[in-house]
Amino acid sequence: MIGMAEIKLTPEEIKAATEVLESGNLRQGQHCQAFEEEFAAKVGAKHAVTCANGSASLHMYYMAEMEPGDEVIVPAFTFIATATMPAVVGGKPLFCDIDPETFLMDLDHAETLITDKTKFISPVHLFGNVYNIDELTAFARKHNLKILWDAAQAHGGEFKGKDIGQFDNAVSYSFYPSKNMFVGEGGMVCTNDDDLAHKLKFLRSHGQTGKYYHEMLGLNYRMTDVEAAIGRKQLGRLDQMLDVRRRNKAIFDERLGQMNGVYPQKQTADTTHAVHLYCIRIVPEEFGVSRDDLSAALMEKEIHNGVHYPRGLHQQPVFEEMYGKQSLPATEKLCEEIIAIPVHHGLSEDDANAVIDAIEECHTKALNKAA
Ligand SMILES: Cc1ncc(COP(=O)(O)O)c(C=O)c1O
The missing domain is CATH 3.90.1150.10 (Aspartate Aminotransferase, domain 1)
Structure with a gap:
């Protein structure tokens, strides 16, 4: 039998997870922080913020950046989370047709979708095929759009020799078992924007900025140290x-x-x-x-x-x-x-x-x- 994915953890990854289980420090802790630092260093981004899963990483980004009624251009050919996450915060996904060869968004079609409410574009590096980031960024600048790169399927992809995790405005990842990196459930947002990174860290934890002190609406979207410990080892391979x-x-x-x-x-x-x-x-x-x-x-x-x-x-x-x-x-x-x-x-x-x-x-x- 030849399967579609290989989801075996290595003995080293199992040992790292077991050590966390034995320590009793099951929640978000030092491993999450270290995973963020190591992931950011690997992709060349200023910040990396762990969270519960890839959908959560998209959801938190839109909670931080989007106003109700804002539109986001998304590919029509992708996993549904790319479009549901802006919709659940009151935004509207505009479905863009694809190029039949690369399976990525057709920017000529994207051009026809723009209205005065269009504020974002979310290109998905589909199946690991990376966008021409220069071209996409020029398109976004021309129309004054923020870019949320959906890299759930593209850990390790590069454009002109640079890891895709370092491009503006933010890059979202999933660590679901079928993905290139798999920790169970898990997600990450990378960004070079200090304010955004700061906001995301509070959003994933009920908007709590001090002990039982909440300055914004938030969720419990934290990763656990068990997953982060696996992720740190897996990043190495x-x-x-x-x-x-x-x-x-x-x-x-x-x-x-x-x-x-x-x-x-x-x-x-x-x-x-x-x-x-x-x-x-x-x-x-x-x-x-x-x-x-x-x-x-x-x-x-x-x-x-x-x-x-x-x-x-x-x-x-x-x-x-x-x-x-x-x-x-x-x-x-x-x-x-x-x-x-x-x-x-x-x-x-x-x-x-x-x-x-x-x-x-x-x-x-x-x-x-x-x-
Ligand atoms: C393109 C894309 N975006 C977002 C997600 C959501 O990630 P998760 O399943 O970790 O919530 C996926 C997962 O399949 C995906 O393929």
Whole structure:
């Protein structure tokens, strides 16, 4: 069986977590503080603020920065939290169609969405594919927008050799088990903005600025020291895990590049991909069978795969009800054609080749049947 993720902790990570459990210091404490310092140093940001999960990191950012009625441009093709978190603080997500090759936001379409209420843009480095940060930042400056980079799927990604965690205005991460770093539940916001970092630290703890003294509305969005202790150890092996993901991606790029009807997500220029997921478009008329048939053929060989995502955010019932029906053709087409294949850090070179052999076999069978 080849799974979609490798979620095993190392003996060192288990030992670090056990030491915290034995100490009794279960809540947010010295490990959270050290994790923040080490993560900020690793990505090159001035501040890093731990929190309960990736959604919480987005939610806290909007609580700190957004006014009710403000609009934020988000990709229509992403995980729902990118759009629900601004909506729960009274903001409005504007769904942007995507580029069919990179699967990232199409800025020509984004341009058409701007109104005088548009105050934010939240680009998602989707599946680890990093935006052209210069281009996005120029777009945001032109329209006076703040940028919340959603890096839940992109730990270790780089633009022009710089880690994506250091770019303005803020960068949000998730440490959910399927992610490039996985501590259980956990999140982080990185920023170079002193005031924002200060605010986030209070927001995650009921807006408490002194003992039982509360200056703002807040939540309990704290990370625990158990998770932080795991995160600190894992940060030490992030590069090693990414090396394996990148090796697997290189094998896939090479072998799938030759195959008719298979279009891997195109990596943006000047970036280092964080290889969270390896996603391909299957064009049935060229490949011979549909995405769903390929998925079933892989499952038969016990090769897990997934559809990320089967519908655009604008097609989610909750948003259709809130904002009405919209049509975003590039997103909708991608939803029909996309499939993710295993690429994770636990996948050996042989496994990676076995995945491609199975795709190749499915393609060849389809061609022979058609002949
Ligand atoms: C793009 C994106 N943003 C936000 C999140 C939310 O993170 P979490 O599940 O840790 O709340 C995820 C998680 O899947 C994600 O993929």
